[in-house]
Amino acid sequence: MVAASSPRFLVPKIAVVNTPSPAPAFLRFRKFRFAAAYTSTERPRSPYVLSAPASLYEVLEIPMGATCHEIKIAYRRLARVCHPDVAAIDRKEKSADEFMTIHAAYSTLSDPEKRADYDRKLFRRQRPFSSSSATSAYTTAASSPIPRFSGHTRRNWETDQCW
Amino acid sequence: MAEPAYTVVSDSETTGEDKPLSAFPEIAIGIDIGTSQCSVAVWNGSQVELLKNTRNQKRMRSYVTFKDEIPSGGVTDRLANEQEIFSGSAIFNMKRLIGRVDTDPVVHACKTLPFLVQPLDIGVRPLIASLVNNVWRATTPEEVLAVFLVELRAMAEIQLKRTIRNVVLTVPVSFSRFQLTRIERACAMAGLHVLRLMPEPTAVALLYAQQQQQTVHENMGSGSEKIALIFNMGAGYCDVAITATAGGVSQIKALSGSAIGGEDILQNLMHHLLPNLDSLFSNHGMNEIKSMGLLRIATQDAIHKLSAQTSVSIDFDLGNGSKICRTLDRTEFEELNRKVFEKCEGLILQCLHDAKVDVEDVNDVVLVGGCSNIPKVRNLVMGMCKREDSYLEMNPLEAAVCGAALEGAVASGISDPLGSLDLLTIQATPLSLGIRADGNSFVPIIPRNATMPARKDLCFTTAHDNQREALIVVYEGEGKKVEENHLLGYFKITGIPPALKGTPEISVCMDIDASNVLRVLAGVTFPGTQHPVTPFMEVRMPTVDDGHGWCAEALLKMYGSILDISTLQKKLQL
Numbered sequence: 001m002v003a004a005s006s007p008r009f010l011v012p013k014i015a016v017v018n019t020p021s022p023a024p025a026f027l028r029f030r031k032f033r034f035a036a037a038y039t040s041t042e043r044p045r046s047p048y049v050l051s052a053p054a055s056l057y058e059v060l061e062i063p064m065g066a067t068c069h070e071i072k073i074a075y076r077r078l079a080r081v082c083h084p085d086v087a088a089i090d091r092k093e094k095s096a097d098e099f100m101t102i103h104a105a106y107s108t109l110s111d112p113e114k115r116a117d118y119d120r121k122l123f124r125r126q127r128p129f130s131s132s133s134a135t136s137a138y139t140t141a142a143s144s145p146i147p148r149f150s151g152h153t154r155r156n157w158e159t160d161q162c163w
Numbered sequence: 164m165a166e167p168a169y170t171v172v173s174d175s176e177t178t179g180e181d182k183p184l185s186a187f188p189e190i191a192i193g194i195d196i197g198t199s200q201c202s203v204a205v206w207n208g209s210q211v212e213l214l215k216n217t218r219n220q221k222r223m224r225s226y227v228t229f230k231d232e233i234p235s236g237g238v239t240d241r242l243a244n245e246q247e248i249f250s251g252s253a254i255f256n257m258k259r260l261i262g263r264v265d266t267d268p269v270v271h272a273c274k275t276l277p278f279l280v281q282p283l284d285i286g287v288r289p290l291i292a293s294l295v296n297n298v299w300r301a302t303t304p305e306e307v308l309a310v311f312l313v314e315l316r317a318m319a320e321i322q323l324k325r326t327i328r329n330v331v332l333t334v335p336v337s338f339s340r341f342q343l344t345r346i347e348r349a350c351a352m353a354g355l356h357v358l359r360l361m362p363e364p365t366a367v368a369l370l371y372a373q374q375q376q377q378t379v380h381e382n383m384g385s386g387s388e389k390i391a392l393i394f395n396m397g398a399g400y401c402d403v404a405i406t407a408t409a410g411g412v413s414q415i416k417a418l419s420g421s422a423i424g425g426e427d428i429l430q431n432l433m434h435h436l437l438p439n440l441d442s443l444f445s446n447h448g449m450n451e452i453k454s455m456g457l458l459r460i461a462t463q464d465a466i467h468k469l470s471a472q473t474s475v476s477i478d479f480d481l482g483n484g485s486k487i488c489r490t491l492d493r494t495e496f497e498e499l500n501r502k503v504f505e506k507c508e509g510l511i512l513q514c515l516h517d518a519k520v521d522v523e524d525v526n527d528v529v530l531v532g533g534c535s536n537i538p539k540v541r542n543l544v545m546g547m548c549k550r551e552d553s554y555l556e557m558n559p560l561e562a563a564v565c566g567a568a569l570e571g572a573v574a575s576g577i578s579d580p581l582g583s584l585d586l587l588t589i590q591a592t593p594l595s596l597g598i599r600a601d602g603n604s605f606v607p608i609i610p611r612n613a614t615m616p617a618r619k620d621l622c623f624t625t626a627h628d629n630q631r632e633a634l635i636v637v638y639e640g641e642g643k644k645v646e647e648n649h650l651l652g653y654f655k656i657t658g659i660p661p662a663l664k665g666t667p668e669i670s671v672c673m674d675i676d677a678s679n680v681l682r683v684l685a686g687v688t689f690p691g692t693q694h695p696v697t698p699f700m701e702v703r704m705p706t707v708d709d710g711h712g713w714c715a716e717a718l719l720k721m722y723g724s725i726l727d728i729s730t731l732q733k734k735l736q737l
Contacts, residue, residue, distance in 0.1 A: 083677070
């Protein structure tokens with residue numbers, strides 16, 4: 001288990017995209033803003049930098065050494081706040097993105113194999129720009145010019161073409 | 164100056180298009196439309212309450228009879244006798260017919276019903292007709308369901324003394340998105356707005372989560388996680404779900420389901436008792452309909468009796484001179500329906516496998532639905548889960564509607580001071596969603612049992628040199644080949660810059676939001692730049708209409724393979 005203090009993770013501002021697991025792949029299609037705890041400390045965002053939390057552990061607001069049980073508890077706690085079904089009315093659209101981020105973090109960290117894999121990558125990433133520079137170029141380029149979903153929140157049968 | 168007699172609601176409130184759903188203050192009711200029975204429940208402020216009709220029934224038969232000009236459904240209709248449902252004038256089992264094309268085996272199995280089901284096997288909706296004054300009058304499953312829903316709505320409005328607009332309906336796991344649009348359409352016809360369509364076992368899971376929450380009284384998020392296997396088998400469908408529950412959060416780990424149920428068991432037994440049933444009944448004459456009704460009633464009765472006793476004697480007159488007189492024991496009955504039971508086993512195995520859960524880790528086995536009374540079904544489920552007792556805290560016939568009512572209250576934004584509504588269902592997609600690529604292959608983009616809301620994308624490329632256009636054909640299902648899956652829609656991407664095949668990157672993204680709306684987003688980007696060449700397209704699915712059995716063939720005939728695309732092997736190692 002890699003044990004490091006969390007402030008170190010704040011250094012790289014790019015989310016990992018080159019994991020072989022399909023989970024974080026959708027990051028390409030949106031700029032996402034992160035959950036409740038982070039909205040208060042809004043950082044200025046340029047369209048070319050993903051203002052993501054630096055690690056999946058930060059997404060779930062847990063230490064790196066968290067047990068599987070703690071991960072599940074954190075996931076459920078965040079789901080209770082961020083899931084679109086329970087989120088406040090004015091946050092419905094963002095909450096879907098937030099919840100997907102949380103779920104992606106959870107699905108990686110709750111699977112022992114994926115977590116070990118991720119931990120190795122995270123460890124490598126802390127040594128500045130050894131292997132990750134190529135990744136970051138790819139990510140930043142991919143992240144913004146693609147149109148974002150407008151995300152209507154409700155189905156409307158009157159305009160539904162499918163009759 | 165006089166006070167205005169009424170107040171004008173501001174435009175933003177009346178048009179309310181972009182208003183979120185929870186702006187409605189009313190509590191949505193939960194409706195469980197079963198293949199054979201149906202019920203309505205609502206959160207009454209402290210608990211879930213089932214509504215009763217004027218005859219004091221909590222569960223009403225799902226049928227609509229067309230006697231004269233005005234159809235009447237099982238909510239208000241007073242039957243002279245059981246036989247009346249089977250006289251040809253009543254339409255039932257609409258849940259097995261809705262949204263299916265006439266090449267579907269489930270539609271073909273409906274040919275022995277007393278009303279007329281006429282599949283032409285060409286991939287359109289089947290003709291369905293009821294007998295009104297000696298005339299077969301055509302109708303549609305949506306219309307029948309709408310008539311039924313209107314009655315349910317009227318019943319609820321009288322009892323709750325308010326207008327009902329929002330509903331949560333339960334649906335089978337195996338319903339395609341096209342079928343879901345048919346349910347929504349029937350609701351719209353009845354003036355109802357669908358807040359959620361919940362897969363039946365997930366409604367049961369929500370009720371289970373609430374019961375666990377109440378018994379444990381634990382702090383949010385803490386406490387141990389409980390895993391439940393929910394097996395729900397009714398007259399028309401069999402569904403399985405595995406849910407992980409803690410602190411009122413029900414996380415659906417996996418779903419599986421199939422159009423198999425009590426109706427299949429009934430049909431098997433009817434065919435066993437009367438081997439030449441299909442040919443005997445093919446012309447739907449008056450006398451045959453009558454015989455068929457008698458056979459159905461006798462067979463149903465025998466199945467019910469076999470749940471309590473090990474053998475049953477069947478003795479009745481078909482009315483046409485022939486008699487059926489014999490005894491049937493449970494072993495014979497179970498052997499007759501071996502395939503049905505094997506299918507159930509398969510669904511449980513698949514669900515456990517998909518959820519990555521060992522049977523030893525399952526804390527509770529929840530058995531619900533009418534068929535859970537059948538000893539073989541109970542034994543099979545309990546045997547597979549390696550335990551003696553099932554979860555007994557809920558009524559097997561009311562669990563789904565209670566869960567729907569809970570979801571109705573939660574989704575309406577109602578909170579309970581005692582915390583009984585601090586609930587959340589994290590849903591999963593029941594079927595894979597993907598597109599046609601690499602010839603006739605189905606390439607999933609969002610796999611089944613993906614947590615919702617979900618968004619996934621995948622890169623494709625052209626199949627020919629200098630290909631300028633590409634066809635995106637969206638399917639839903641589990642088959643490897645597209646024709647085994649449900650077609651949801653299609654659109655064309657144009658303006659691909661001329662290049663060698665395999666060079667342009669066609670990016671296809673699928674997005675399911677929390678209300679289960681599917682959008683497909685696609686466009687061309689040039690490798691290296693990642694900039695879209697032309698504007699991306701965003702299409703809400705499904706877009707196909709009733710003739711969708713024809714669409715795939717028509718596309719093939721029109722375009723052949725010239726607009727094909729292939730999967731692009733992305734170099735992951737950088």
